[in-house]
Structures are given as C-alpha cells and as structure tokens.
Amino acid sequence: DNAIPVGPGRGSGAGSLVAYALKITDLDPLEYDLLFERFLNPERVSMPDFDVDFCQDRREEVIKYVQDKYGKDRVAQIITFGKLQARAVVRDVGRVLQMPYGQVDRLSKMIPNNPANPVTLQEALDQDPDLRLEIKKDDTSVRLIEIALQLEGLYRHASTHAAGVVIGDRPLHELVPVYRDPRSDMPVTQFNMKFVEQAGLVKFDFLGLKTMTVLQKAVEIVEHTEGKIIDLLTMPMDDAPTYELMARGDTVGVFQLESTGMRDVLRKVKPNRFSDIIALVSLYRPGPMDNIPTYVAVKEGREEPDYMHPLLKPLLIDTYGIMIYQEQVMQAAQVLAGYSLGGADLLRRAMGKKIKEEMDKQRRMFVDGADEHHNVASEKSEAIFDQIAAFAGYGFNKSHAAAYALIAYWTAYLKCHHPKAFMAASMTLDLGNTDKLAIFKQDMDKMKLPLLQPDLNRSDAIFKVEDDGVRYALGALKGVGEQAMESLVIERREKGDYKSIEDYAGRLDPKSMNRRQLEQMAKAGVFDSLNDHRAQMADGAEVILKHANSLHDERTSGQVSLFGGDDGGAGGLGLPPLPQVPRWSALEQLAAEFGAIGFYLSAHPLDDRLDQFASLGISTLTQIEEALVNKPAARFQVGGVLLKKQERISQKGSKFAFLQLSDPTGVFEVMIFSEMLAASRDHLNPGTMLLLTVEAEQKEDQIRFTCGRIEPLEGALDNKIQTVEVECDQNLNVQELHETLSAAQGGPTRIILQVMIDGGRKAELTLPSRYTLSAEVRDTLRNQNGVVQVRVA
Known part of the structure; x- marks a missing residue:
C-alpha cells in the first residue's frame, strides 16, 4: 500500500503455505518442495522466525509503522556491544594521553586492518618489527601500548543490532531492562540477541536489502523511460535470454x-531453469562447492547420477543425485526410514552438530526404520545414513536459497532486458563506492553500453538513463556531496539550463558550494559543455566563488548595482576573467579526472600504448584471461596504472602487498613479496604506470597474479618505441614542431607525419631522422597547434 519494496521472504518461514497465502512470503512452497516442518514442528524447541527484506532506504518507515501499531513501549531494538579492538584502543588511549594526532594515527595505521579476521594488538607487535621500532622511539608511545594492551577487548560502547526488533504483548520494561539511546527515540533492550530470546521475547528481523531498492528503482526508471510497467511477481520464470545471460557469466550486479x-561456475553449469539457480546459491560455499563438478557432469550426461536408493530418486532427481538441501535430508529420512518430518528435523540438526551420542541414537532409529518400512538391509541403510550425514553437515536451507534465487532471477531479468535502467539503478545505490562503480564501468564496456561523462546541464545528482547510454551522476564525484549537487539540479530544473559559466555563477548558492567541490567538478569535465579548458576552470574556482558570493550578497541586501538593471539576479558586473593557464596534457587531464571520479572514464592512460604492447608481446588482462582458458598457469608481461597498494604482514612477520592495477581492458590485483616490495617502493605511488612480469595462475575459479619483476613503464618502453604517428591539420606550426623534434633527435623511433590536405585527403611523410620520444615529449607534441593526435604505433 505504501510502495515499499519487500523481498519474497526467506529463511524457513518460506515453507509455510499460510504465510504464502497471507502474502508474507512470495514463494509457493508447494511448487518448490519447501517444507513447513523446517519452519515449525512439535519437536522444535526454539522459536522460528521470518526474515523479511525491505527496501534499504525505507526500512525505518516499516519500523515506525510497527511502533505505531503495537505501541512505542512494546517495540524495541536489540542492544549490541562494541569492543575495543587493536586500532580503536590505540586511538582512544592516545586521545586520552593527549598525544599528537599524527603520531597516534601513524601507529594505528601500522596495525593490520582485516575485519574478517581481526588482528590483536599483541599479534601485531609480534609480527611487525617496524611497529616495535616505531614504538621504542618515544616513551609516550611505550606507555600508550602498555595501557592499550590492558584495555583491548573491553566493551567500548553500546549500539543496536542491524536488523533485530522485539515486540512484546505488554510494555517491555515489565519483561526486560531497557535502555534509551540518546540519538534515537526507540528503546533498546539491555539484553543482547542471545539472552533476549531466552527472556521469552520474539525477535523479528527487519532487514534492509540494497537489492530490493535497486529493483524498485530500476522498475521506476523503465516505467519513466520506456513506458512499461513491470510486476516482479508476475515475471516469466522461463525467460531464455535471462538464462543465456547467466550461462555467459554476465552477472556483474546480479544478486548472489x-x-x-x-x-565462472555459471559458465560451467549453464543454468537453464530456476532450480539450477537455487542449487547454485546453495552449492557455492566451502564444502558443497566440491560437488559442483559432479552436478555439471551429470547435467551434461557425462556421468550417471547416484540416488543411493530407488526410493530417494524422486527427491534427488532435480539435483542430479546430489543432496544439497536440508529439506532433502528430512525427506530422505521420512521416505526411507518412516520418520515424521518433525523427527527428521531433529535428525538433520543432530547430523549438523555431529554430537556422537545423538548421532548413534539417530543411526539406530534410521537403520531400524529402513528395515521396518522397506526391508532395507542394515549394511545398505548404514551406508546411506553415512552418505546423508556427509551431505547434512553442510546442507543448505532450501527455503532460504529459493528466496535468494528468486531475487537473483529478478535482477538478471532486468539486466538482460533493461540494461540501461538496471545499471543506472545499481550505480545509484553504490553512489559513494568508487571501487564498485569502476567494476560497473568495466562491465558496461563489455556490454558496449556507454557511460557518459558528467555534465552540468545533462547530469542529475544520481545516475540517469539517456537515449545513448547512462549519464554519470554528479553526486558520485569524490568530495562534492550529493546534497549540493541535488540543489544544483533543482535550480536547473526550475529555471532552465545554465547558459554560460557566468550564468552558473550567478545562480549558484555559495553556501552549498566551496572551492574544493568546484575544482572536483572541473577535473571531472562537468563544465566541458560551457568551457572545455579544465585546467582554467579548476584554477578559476576561487574567482567563480568570489563572484557568486558578491552576487549573493547583492541579492540578499536588496541593493541594485550601479552598472546594470534587472538582469535576472546575475548582477551588473560580469564574471572577472578566469586565469590564463596552459591546458592540461592528455595524461594530466586523465590523472585529474581519475582523482575526481575514482577511475578512468573518458579514456585510459594506456590507450595509445596498446599497439606498442601488441608489438612487444605485453598482454592485457583480457588476453591473459583468454590464454588461461586452456592452461592453468603461465608467465606474462603486463602493463598497468597503479590504483592502490595494500600492505599486509605474513604469519612469519614479513611484509607483502596487494597492488590493484588498471589497464584499458580491466582492473586486476597482483601480489608482491617483501624483497621486491622494499626494492620497488619508490615506484608504488597511485597513478604510476608500471610494467610487471607476473606468474598468472587460474586458481579457485579466479586468476591470481604474483609479481616476478616490476619497473616504471615509461623508462622500460621509451627506448623500445619503434614508430610514432603524428596526425596534423592545416593549422600546424611547422617551426614549433621542428624545435620540439630537434631537441629529441637521436634514438630508436621514426616519426610518420600525417597531414590533412584539400579534399579530405591525407599526405603521409616519414621523417629521415630518428628520435627519443619520452612521454613528456609526446605530451608536448599533443599540445602544439595543429596536432590532432599522437599515436605510438
């Protein structure tokens, strides 16, 4: 009723037919063989729950509705306690000791930050001699660490559980102690999640799932741009193009x-029905993953399925003889050994926990039941029990997998049939995550779907669909702020496009914009349609802001300028001249763009190197991926621009690093060990172009790169450039060209001049001398009058 996107309902609750009929869940449990007893049965002791996913942006509205419906004193969030971990305890103690921020920051950043496997302060000290050395430099640092070691692990603050909400049948303070967070009007239980259920309260998970927001936004964009209304719940589940997209592995942005x-698994399995997606969501985990080759081999007819017993075939035929789901374990016990489904749920739990006493008891029940109901010999039923137990150890809840698979199918369908709307919605929901936006950009390149540069008169604060592609969002630029960009767009919608930089300055609210924001916009090319001199716009940010401020002051004071009358609020004095500065070279412009956007959008610094790479046997990421299809490992030379470096410490205490690099075909990560890291540290600054010799290995369905040699690309290749083509028009300044080339004379490179002449014809001239054309010299040539393009051939 409120147009809030809600997921199909996951967890064991999806097995309830009543929940489906009441539209709590959107999966038909009869169609997908989901068991009610996995949700609720007489033998179950613990309370069941529904996991319901809501639109991430509107989850708070749902919680407020629950408060209003049941009473604010009967609804509460659940408390969690944040602990002082290694980095945090160093920062907190340093602050109390009133140590300089820079000193404390330096120490804390030397402690490895790995949220998945946090390192203790003592482990960091044991592993890193540099950290120990840094601490010994100062007595205050020694005292800081002594105190931090004693405080580490203590509770630091109270917070709230991300999704959990409890609802009581009476005011909650009568049942559990409650706490009020000063930043919230909603009470919080003082018992954490483990103890709040033991106190008799029912926990509800109100989960915010970003994918539901993506789906809603994509559907809205399709309706707005294409005039089509899409109902996810009536979407055809047998759409061949959607399954083909999955079979190609084109699933960047597709849920799960x-x-x-x-x-890679999708390309092997080639899903062609919904049950394949459910199976893959369940199988792609440590343990079950080992069954994927068998699943593929049986599906393709290269192996015969093993159903263990004819009675189990109907249960396992859909998964090619592999027991993937907890529901299959329960049904097998019911069919073969006469268990009730409630009893079978206890069997499943016993197998999952592997408690010997309980397992021995269940084994006897299973063997006796199989003999009593179907005369199965004890040796056979013992063997089947062992096989089922092996599966049950990592069996997945099918109710949960089916709900996730449905969301996955919805996203894949939208990506297949409405790619622009889907990508615009996906990128909008990752507006502040430049790493993810770079992945989407790479995927759009493969789809041949243009990502258009940000533009003052075309872009919105969020990503939007245009006829020829997706327009980059102003709010996604680094350091500009979505709210400031939204106010700029609102002004444009209300009063029309900005006609000039002066017009923009006249309509700008200087309170919502600062110099840094304007510079970032200029570097990203936002003003190109009004002034494509990006260096001038970035340098003139202060001039534009001062002018905007003076006009704003004029308007608010109600004064009329001596130099003009009513001109729509632009003031009588015009915009002062912007600074006269040289244009950025192509590489400088790309570096500035990278700083403002977070990745290369309009071009890549290595684009004009691709022909040279080909002639020298230097591979691109795409070429390496193709080469490793038929062999597990090989050595390559690869060029890339360093995006970022992450240093780590091994268990033996030696340093290593992961380098993230970009080439014109994609982004990849290379591991570099301690000796080479120390030797090449001077080159490892973001934005540096590098040439690496790597060992590439196809491992665990992805390529792992290990660095064998690393050097600056320019120095390595400048002396190997054989030919440079300089394309010119009729405005060429021959004298200027002669002076530049005279200074570069002597070297391995020949120059071919291509000059446009009358009638659209081109004259080609090979210069007799040879030259050394460094990147600086090539940039100088690009910036000369009449030079259209400089290509390394």
Missing part, C-alpha cells in the same frame, strides 16, 4: 551471482 568465482 556476481563474484568472479560464481561467474
């Missing part, structure tokens, strides 16, 4: 199916 390893 977008990791590199999963995309």
Whole structure:
C-alpha cells in the first residue's frame, strides 16, 4: 500500500503455505518442495522466525509503522556491544594521553586492518618489527601500548543490532531492562540477541536489502523511460535470454551471482531453469562447492547420477543425485526410514552438530526404520545414513536459497532486458563506492553500453538513463556531496539550463558550494559543455566563488548595482576573467579526472600504448584471461596504472602487498613479496604506470597474479618505441614542431607525419631522422597547434 519494496521472504518461514497465502512470503512452497516442518514442528524447541527484506532506504518507515501499531513501549531494538579492538584502543588511549594526532594515527595505521579476521594488538607487535621500532622511539608511545594492551577487548560502547526488533504483548520494561539511546527515540533492550530470546521475547528481523531498492528503482526508471510497467511477481520464470545471460557469466550486479568465482561456475553449469539457480546459491560455499563438478557432469550426461536408493530418486532427481538441501535430508529420512518430518528435523540438526551420542541414537532409529518400512538391509541403510550425514553437515536451507534465487532471477531479468535502467539503478545505490562503480564501468564496456561523462546541464545528482547510454551522476564525484549537487539540479530544473559559466555563477548558492567541490567538478569535465579548458576552470574556482558570493550578497541586501538593471539576479558586473593557464596534457587531464571520479572514464592512460604492447608481446588482462582458458598457469608481461597498494604482514612477520592495477581492458590485483616490495617502493605511488612480469595462475575459479619483476613503464618502453604517428591539420606550426623534434633527435623511433590536405585527403611523410620520444615529449607534441593526435604505433 505504501510502495515499499519487500523481498519474497526467506529463511524457513518460506515453507509455510499460510504465510504464502497471507502474502508474507512470495514463494509457493508447494511448487518448490519447501517444507513447513523446517519452519515449525512439535519437536522444535526454539522459536522460528521470518526474515523479511525491505527496501534499504525505507526500512525505518516499516519500523515506525510497527511502533505505531503495537505501541512505542512494546517495540524495541536489540542492544549490541562494541569492543575495543587493536586500532580503536590505540586511538582512544592516545586521545586520552593527549598525544599528537599524527603520531597516534601513524601507529594505528601500522596495525593490520582485516575485519574478517581481526588482528590483536599483541599479534601485531609480534609480527611487525617496524611497529616495535616505531614504538621504542618515544616513551609516550611505550606507555600508550602498555595501557592499550590492558584495555583491548573491553566493551567500548553500546549500539543496536542491524536488523533485530522485539515486540512484546505488554510494555517491555515489565519483561526486560531497557535502555534509551540518546540519538534515537526507540528503546533498546539491555539484553543482547542471545539472552533476549531466552527472556521469552520474539525477535523479528527487519532487514534492509540494497537489492530490493535497486529493483524498485530500476522498475521506476523503465516505467519513466520506456513506458512499461513491470510486476516482479508476475515475471516469466522461463525467460531464455535471462538464462543465456547467466550461462555467459554476465552477472556483474546480479544478486548472489556476481563474484568472479560464481561467474565462472555459471559458465560451467549453464543454468537453464530456476532450480539450477537455487542449487547454485546453495552449492557455492566451502564444502558443497566440491560437488559442483559432479552436478555439471551429470547435467551434461557425462556421468550417471547416484540416488543411493530407488526410493530417494524422486527427491534427488532435480539435483542430479546430489543432496544439497536440508529439506532433502528430512525427506530422505521420512521416505526411507518412516520418520515424521518433525523427527527428521531433529535428525538433520543432530547430523549438523555431529554430537556422537545423538548421532548413534539417530543411526539406530534410521537403520531400524529402513528395515521396518522397506526391508532395507542394515549394511545398505548404514551406508546411506553415512552418505546423508556427509551431505547434512553442510546442507543448505532450501527455503532460504529459493528466496535468494528468486531475487537473483529478478535482477538478471532486468539486466538482460533493461540494461540501461538496471545499471543506472545499481550505480545509484553504490553512489559513494568508487571501487564498485569502476567494476560497473568495466562491465558496461563489455556490454558496449556507454557511460557518459558528467555534465552540468545533462547530469542529475544520481545516475540517469539517456537515449545513448547512462549519464554519470554528479553526486558520485569524490568530495562534492550529493546534497549540493541535488540543489544544483533543482535550480536547473526550475529555471532552465545554465547558459554560460557566468550564468552558473550567478545562480549558484555559495553556501552549498566551496572551492574544493568546484575544482572536483572541473577535473571531472562537468563544465566541458560551457568551457572545455579544465585546467582554467579548476584554477578559476576561487574567482567563480568570489563572484557568486558578491552576487549573493547583492541579492540578499536588496541593493541594485550601479552598472546594470534587472538582469535576472546575475548582477551588473560580469564574471572577472578566469586565469590564463596552459591546458592540461592528455595524461594530466586523465590523472585529474581519475582523482575526481575514482577511475578512468573518458579514456585510459594506456590507450595509445596498446599497439606498442601488441608489438612487444605485453598482454592485457583480457588476453591473459583468454590464454588461461586452456592452461592453468603461465608467465606474462603486463602493463598497468597503479590504483592502490595494500600492505599486509605474513604469519612469519614479513611484509607483502596487494597492488590493484588498471589497464584499458580491466582492473586486476597482483601480489608482491617483501624483497621486491622494499626494492620497488619508490615506484608504488597511485597513478604510476608500471610494467610487471607476473606468474598468472587460474586458481579457485579466479586468476591470481604474483609479481616476478616490476619497473616504471615509461623508462622500460621509451627506448623500445619503434614508430610514432603524428596526425596534423592545416593549422600546424611547422617551426614549433621542428624545435620540439630537434631537441629529441637521436634514438630508436621514426616519426610518420600525417597531414590533412584539400579534399579530405591525407599526405603521409616519414621523417629521415630518428628520435627519443619520452612521454613528456609526446605530451608536448599533443599540445602544439595543429596536432590532432599522437599515436605510438
């Protein structure tokens, strides 16, 4: 009723037919063989729950509705306690000791930050001699660490559980102690999640799922741009193009199916029905993953399925003889050994926990039941029990997998049939995550779907669909702020396009914009349609802001300028001249763009190197991926621009690093060990172009790169440039060209001049001398009058 996107309902609750009929869940449990007893049965002791996913942006509205409906004193969030971990305890103690921020910051950043496997302060000290050395430099640092070691692990603050909400049948303070967070009007239980259920309260998970927001936004964009109304719940589940998209592994942005390893599995499995997606969501985990080759081999007819017993065939035929789901374990016990489904749920739990006493008891029940109901010999039923137990150890809840698979199918369908709307929605929901936006950009390149540069008169604060592609969002630029960009767009919608930089300055609210924001916009090319001299616009940010401020002051004071009358609020004095500065070279412009956007959008610094790479046997990421299809490992030379470096410490205490690099075909990560890291540290600054010799290995469904040699690209290749083509028009300044080339004379490179002449014809001239054309010299040539393009051939 409120147009809030809600997921199909996941967890064991999806097995309830009543929940489906009441539209709590959107999966028909009869169609997908989901068991009610997995949700609720007489033998179950713990309370069941529904996991319901809501639109991330509107989850708070749902919680407020629950408060209003049941009473604010009967609804509460659940408390969690944040602990002082290694980095945090160093920062907190340093602050109390009133140590200089820079000193404390330096120490804390030397402690490895790995949220998945946090390192203790003592482990960091044991592993890193540099950290120990840094601490010994100052007595205050020694005292800081002594205190921090004693405080580490203590509770630091109270917070709230991300999704959990409890609802009581009476005011909650009568049942549990409550706490009020000063930043919220909603009470919080003082018992954490573990103890709040033991106190008799029912926990509800109100989960905010970003994918539901993506789906809603994509559907809205399709309706707005294409005039089509899409109902996710009536979407055809047998759409061939959608399954073909999955079979190609083109699933970047598709829920649960977008990791590199999963995309590789999709290419092997080639899903062509919904049950394949459910199976993959369940199988792609440590343990069950080992069954994927068998699943593929049986599906393709290269192996015969093993159903263990004819009675189990109907249960396992859909998964090619592999027991993937907890529901299959329960049904097998019911069919073969006469268990009730409630009893079978206890069997499933016993197998999952592997408690010997309980397992021995269940084994006897299973063997006796199989003999009593179907005369199965004890040796056979013992063997089947062992096989089922092996599966049950990592069996997945099918109710949960089916709900996730449905969301995955919805996203894949939209990506297949409405790619522009889907990508615009996906990128909008990752507006502040430049790493993810770079992945989407790479995927759009493969789809041949243009990502258009940000533009003052075309872009919105969020990503939007245009006829020829997706327009980059102003709010996604680094350091500009979505709210400031939104006010700029609102002004444009209300009063029309900005006609000039002066017009923009006259309509700008200087309170919502600062110099840094304007510079970032200029570097990203936002003003190109009004002034494509990006260096001038970035340098003139202060001039524009001062002019905007003076006009704003004029308007608010109600004064009329001596130099003009009513001109729509632009003031009588015009915009002062912007600074006269040289244009950025192509590489300088790309570096500035990278700083403002977070990745290369309009071009890549290595684009004009691709021909040279080809002639010298230097591979691109795409070429390496193709080469490793038929062999597990090989050595390559690869060029890339360093995006970022992450240093780590091994268990033996030696340093290593992961380098993230970009070439014109994609982004990749290279591991570099301690000796080479120390030797090449001077080159490892973001934005540096590097040439690496790597060992590439196809491992665990992804390519792993290990660095064998690393050097600056320019120095390595400048002396190997054989030919440079300089394309010119009729405005060429021959004298200027002669002076530049005279200074570069002597070297391995020949120059071919291509000059446009009358009638659209081109004259080609090979210069007799040879030259040394460094990147600086090539940039100088690009910036000369009449030079259209400089290409390394």
